[in-house]
Amino acid sequence: MRFVWRKFAQLIVVVLAVTFLSYLMLSLLPGDLAQVKCGISCDQQSLERTREELGLNQPIPLRYVKWLGKAVTGDLGKSGTNQQPITEALQQRLPTTIKLLVFSQLIALAIAVPAAVIAAQRAGGIFDRISTTLAFAGLSAPAYVVAPVLVYLFAVRLKWFPATGTEGLKSFVLPSVTLALAEMAAYLRLLRSDLISTLQEDYITMAKAKGLSPREVMIKHAFRPSTFSLVTVMGLNAGRLLGGTLIIEVIFALNGIGSYIVQGIFSRDYFAVQAGVVVVAVGYVLINFAVDMLYAALDPRIRHARAIA
Amino acid sequence: MSRKVIGGPTGTGRDPNAKLLRVVDIKTHFRTEKGTVRAVDGVSFTLDRGRTLGVVGESGSGKTILSRSIMGLLPKRNVVRQGHVYYEGTDIIGLPDEEMRHVWGSEMAMVFQDPMTSLNPVKKIGKQITESLFLHLHMDKQDAHDTALALLSSVGIPEPEQRLNEYPHQLSGGMRQRVVIAIALACGPKLLFADEPTTALDVTVQAQILNLLQQLQRERHMAMILVTHDLGVVAGRTDEIAVMYAGKVVEHAPTPVLFSNMKMPYTEALLSSIPKLDYPSHTRLEVIPGRPPDLINPPRGCRFAPRCKYAQERCLNEEPPLIAAETPGHMFRCWFPVGSPEGEEALSRNLAAGASASGVPVTDVPMPASLAGRS
Numbered sequence: 001m002r003f004v005w006r007k008f009a010q011l012i013v014v015v016l017a018v019t020f021l022s023y024l025m026l027s028l029l030p031g032d033l034a035q036v037k038c039g040i041s042c043d044q045q046s047l048e049r050t051r052e053e054l055g056l057n058q059p060i061p062l063r064y065v066k067w068l069g070k071a072v073t074g075d076l077g078k079s080g081t082n083q084q085p086i087t088e089a090l091q092q093r094l095p096t097t098i099k100l101l102v103f104s105q106l107i108a109l110a111i112a113v114p115a116a117v118i119a120a121q122r123a124g125g126i127f128d129r130i131s132t133t134l135a136f137a138g139l140s141a142p143a144y145v146v147a148p149v150l151v152y153l154f155a156v157r158l159k160w161f162p163a164t165g166t167e168g169l170k171s172f173v174l175p176s177v178t179l180a181l182a183e184m185a186a187y188l189r190l191l192r193s194d195l196i197s198t199l200q201e202d203y204i205t206m207a208k209a210k211g212l213s214p215r216e217v218m219i220k221h222a223f224r225p226s227t228f229s230l231v232t233v234m235g236l237n238a239g240r241l242l243g244g245t246l247i248i249e250v251i252f253a254l255n256g257i258g259s260y261i262v263q264g265i266f267s268r269d270y271f272a273v274q275a276g277v278v279v280v281a282v283g284y285v286l287i288n289f290a291v292d293m294l295y296a297a298l299d300p301r302i303r304h305a306r307a308i309a
Numbered sequence: 310m311s312r313k314v315i316g317g318p319t320g321t322g323r324d325p326n327a328k329l330l331r332v333v334d335i336k337t338h339f340r341t342e343k344g345t346v347r348a349v350d351g352v353s354f355t356l357d358r359g360r361t362l363g364v365v366g367e368s369g370s371g372k373t374i375l376s377r378s379i380m381g382l383l384p385k386r387n388v389v390r391q392g393h394v395y396y397e398g399t400d401i402i403g404l405p406d407e408e409m410r411h412v413w414g415s416e417m418a419m420v421f422q423d424p425m426t427s428l429n430p431v432k433k434i435g436k437q438i439t440e441s442l443f444l445h446l447h448m449d450k451q452d453a454h455d456t457a458l459a460l461l462s463s464v465g466i467p468e469p470e471q472r473l474n475e476y477p478h479q480l481s482g483g484m485r486q487r488v489v490i491a492i493a494l495a496c497g498p499k500l501l502f503a504d505e506p507t508t509a510l511d512v513t514v515q516a517q518i519l520n521l522l523q524q525l526q527r528e529r530h531m532a533m534i535l536v537t538h539d540l541g542v543v544a545g546r547t548d549e550i551a552v553m554y555a556g557k558v559v560e561h562a563p564t565p566v567l568f569s570n571m572k573m574p575y576t577e578a579l580l581s582s583i584p585k586l587d588y589p590s591h592t593r594l595e596v597i598p599g600r601p602p603d604l605i606n607p608p609r610g611c612r613f614a615p616r617c618k619y620a621q622e623r624c625l626n627e628e629p630p631l632i633a634a635e636t637p638g639h640m641f642r643c644w645f646p647v648g649s650p651e652g653e654e655a656l657s658r659n660l661a662a663g664a665s666a667s668g669v670p671v672t673d674v675p676m677p678a679s680l681a682g683r684s
Contacts, residue, residue: 124386202427209382210441210492211414214406220440224431299431300476 003303007292011285018281019071019274023064026270026277036268037080067274076275081267086275089260094279097256099169100248101241103176104183105234111180112187117218119188120195131188138185147178147251164253175252179245183237190233194226201225224298231298235291242287243280327398329532330356330379330500335392335402337371337378344605348374350556351392354549358499359530361523363543363564365579366553369601372536373422375553376502379534380417381409396500415445418493419502420522423509424485428477434461435473438492445496460491464521483514487521494525501526501533507542519546540579544568549638552576555602555612558631562639572634572646574619598669611642619645619655620665 034051035042042050051057055066070077076086119128154174155163162171198204199222207221208214246258257279264272296303337349349371356362366372377383379394381401394402401412421427429437438460439453448456454473461469464487477485486506493501503522507515523546526533537543543550543564550567552560552575560573571577581595599616602608608615614624621644629642645655659671 202421202423203429205382206419206421206427206489206492207429207440209380209413209419211410211412211444212440213410221429221432225429301430301478304476304479 003296004293007289011289014285015278015282016068018285019068019278020064022277022281023067023274024060026274027060027063029270033080033268033270071278076278077271079264079272080269081272086272089272090257090275090279093255093257093260096249096254097242097245097258099172100175100179100245100254100256101238103172104179104241105238107176107180108184108187109234112184112191116188116191116195117223119192120199120222121214121218123192123196128192132192135185135188138181139189141181143178143182143247144251146181147174147248150174150178151251171252175245175248175254178251179241179248186233186237187230191226191230194229195222198222198226227298228295231291231294235287238287239284242283243276323396324398327395328355329358329397331393331395332379333393333395335375335378335394336390337374337383338389338391340387340389341605345389346604347556347607348604349378350607352551352553352556352558353392354551354558354561356500356532356534358532359526360549361526361533361535361547363547363550364534364536364553365538365540365543365550367538367579367597367601369604370553371556371604372538372553373504376419376504376534376536380413380419380502381406382413382419411445414441414498415496416498417500417502418496418498419504420486420489420493420506422505424482424489425509427489428485430477432476433473434475434477434480434488438473438488438495441492441495456495457491460495461488463525464488464491464494465517466491482510483518486510486514486518490518490522490525494529494531497529497531499531501531502536503533504536505538506535508538515542522546539583541583552579555607556604557612557642558640559613559643560639560641561631562634562636562641566636566639570634570636570639570648572639572641572648573613573643574617574645574647574652575613577647578616578618611644614665615667616669617667618659618665618669618671619643619647619652620659620667620669621645621655622666625666 034047034054034056037054038047038050055063058066067077074087076090078085079089115131119125119131122128151163151174154160161173163174165171195218199218204217204222207217212220243258243261245254245256246262248254249256249259257276261273261276261280263269264276332355333353334351335349335353336347336351339346339348352371352375354362364372364375374383378390381390381394381404383390390402392402393400396412396416401409428434435454435457438457439448442448442453442456457473458469461472466472466484466487472480472484472488477488480488486509490506501522506522507518510518519542522533522535525531535543535547540550547564550560550562550564551558552567552573554575560567560571560576562571567576568580571580575597578595578597582597584592584594597616602612602615608625610626610628611617611620611624612628614620617624623644627644629644631640631642633640634646643652645652656671659665663672664670
């Protein structure tokens with residue numbers, strides 16, 4: 001339990017550091033937020049007034065603390081371009097991003113894990129060779145190629161799923177599959193090779209010498225110790241997907257966090273960008289936290305090492 | 310889950326009056342890119358119930374492969390296994406794994422060399438012990454728990470109740486090896502393979518583990534094959550010893566006979582490479598020059614000839630067969646056996662020439678370390 005609290009404390013420190021640094025960087029960027037907001041034809045007086053309103057003439061640390069105080073209560077300010085409260089915009093977009101993330105990971109795992117287990121069971125066999133080749137194809141096909149093909153096949157021709165939009169879970173199938181394809185390939189290869197090396201371990205021979213079937217040896221002895229690097233990479237991937245699904249969002253006309261940040265950057269909507277960065281950072285830290293907890297759950301050695309340290 | 314109760318590999322054909330284990334001309338070859346590695350090349354022996362056979366040899370002599378080969382635990386791909394292994398009269402060498410699974414753990418079990426790697430790091434000790442109890446003996450949870458507890462106490466683990474809920478990394482090497490032994494003994498096997506069971510352990514713990522194995526073996530009237538590179542380990546603990554070199558048994562004898570009347574120069578060389586307490590300080594240890602031969606292209610004649618100080622021309626060209634010595638049960642492979650007139654003559658000839666027929670320097674003083682092969 002102490003382990004959980006320590007992780008939680010770390011999480012707070014990391015979130016504070018990330019938000020402060022991103023606040024600092026955005027404040028130091030060339031370009032004047034007041035100028036953007038006030039317009040090109042703004043005179044000196046109204047420019048000063050806008051600056052005052054936005055609190056831009058206060059020192060950066062003070063501004064950060066004020067921003068933080070509001071952010072904690074859920075107020076992330078208003079968008080500089082359309083005056084929409086940023087919190088509201090994020091509330092609309094976050095579910096889209098999370099759904100994409102969760103579905104794509106689930107699809108990738110649902111296919112990669114059984115395939116890796118079968119492939120590793122008979123390494124070098126037919127199934128292994130076919131699945132590794134397909135995985136390679138999946139890894140090398142970029143999303144903007146895969147997506148139109150999937151849309152053409154399953155939306156235009158077969159009309160199974162909508163091509164765009166966010167209505168219902170059905171509309172998430174094609175974008176999630178597109179995202180999952182590359183991840184699936186990576187997971188398959190990773191888990192397969194870890195399984196194969198685990199199967200060389202003495203404790204696997206020992207399990208076999210107990211009279212367990214190959215299936216029991218695989219599931220009860222080899223699988224869990226082989227998942228550590230899969231979990232690591234999954235964590236990294238999930239973090240990346242939080243803000244990095246821009247291409248998919250554009251192709252499938254989905255409004256997620258990724259496109260929100262990019263729009264904010266193009267329209268110099270610094271508050272929006274800042275808020276987007278916070279969401280991604282907090283999400284990243286939370287995912288890492290989950291990964292750490294998962295490590296501890298998977299590997300008793302980590303659990304104890306941490307408890308002692 | 311319709312597993313057969315321990316009824317034997319095929320259920321029929323097992324003869325309780327037959328020898329427990331009879332190995333006939335077993336060969337295990339590995340196909341590699343460089344050629345066929347003859348890791349075990351025609352080994353035969355028999356083992357009675359409750360008896361102990363020591364298998365001794367250097368690294369790479371095939372002793373570990375031999376035990377895994379008898380048990381059938383080697384991978385299938387690129388491995389050729391020939392010969393016969395009769396377990397209670399039934400040849401188990403051709404049996405598929407599905408059949409062997411009824412034998413593994415319940416009839417034959419193995420203690421592995423390194424307890425640091427032979428226990429699953431992510432499973433509790435209790436689980437690793439009870440696994441085979443559920444599998445072979447169909448115990449319920451309570452029985453399995455009680456049996457595991459009894460097993461841990463019988464291998465001398467303090468606070469067994471608490472240990473059941475611990476993970477391997479929480480135990481020391483010696484304790485882990487005790488756990489491995491408890492796992493191996495769980496279903497009361499009739500034959501135990503102990504593959505260098507103390508090599509990875511602290512010297513202080515080695516004797517404890519060996520004594521434990523010996524005591525458990527007596528209590529359970531279990532046969533044991535003790536594989537080791539250390540003649541000292543098998544000296545007081547085995548009924549018979551088979552000395553292996555380059556995939557073959559080069560000398561096989563009842564333990565007292567082997568030590569009192571060894572015939573094979575290799576056995577002699579192994580024995581004289583063990584330091585003795587009554588040596589004065591700084592005595593240079595005798596070493597066996599060179600290294601074990603390449604098992605893809607073994608030497609034409611005697612496989613030990615290139616390192617043997619007795620070696621003559623004949624040894625380089627003709628492989629000696631396994632011949633019987635005067636004592637019953639004693640066999641060896643040598644043209645010029647230790648202690649025989651031929652052997653004495655061969656040695657004195659090599660001494661006079663300063664080298665053996667294969668070019669190994671032969672002198673009265675022990676070999677300088679600089680000439681010794683690094684193995």
